[in-house]
Amino acid sequence: MMSTEWRADLRLKLEDLVDKFVVDGAEHKDVIEAVCEEIEHLRKAYEDDPADDDTVIDEPANDWPAAT
Template identity: 70%
Template sequence: MMSDEWRADLRLMFEDLVDKFVTKGVEHEDILKAIGEEIENRRKAKERDPDPAEDDSVIEEPANDWPAAT
């Protein structure tokens, strides 16, 4: 099991993110609201496609069948 060290890292990154926009003049509440919206968007995307890396539609390698490829 992973230690909770990642939570401390996450907290620092979160504080840095909020501070970055506060220093640019964005209201603290607006930042938190936007972050909450993005979290919900990620949650919904995860529900629709739990593992997008397994999609067959992703092209693993580019096609080399065009005339100048050889």
């Protein structure tokens, strides 16, 4: 997708997601709050992801049987 088109798609998908749970009986404000909490969890997990840490050296393990 080009520059900002993904944002429009994201908004539509979020609206659909919220609507699904509201139709199933959840309160709109509760769904929005839960979405915000989950996004914060995703943000924190992304920030804490050791795969993004340049100080981690990615070396193969030498503990498999044929390594010796």
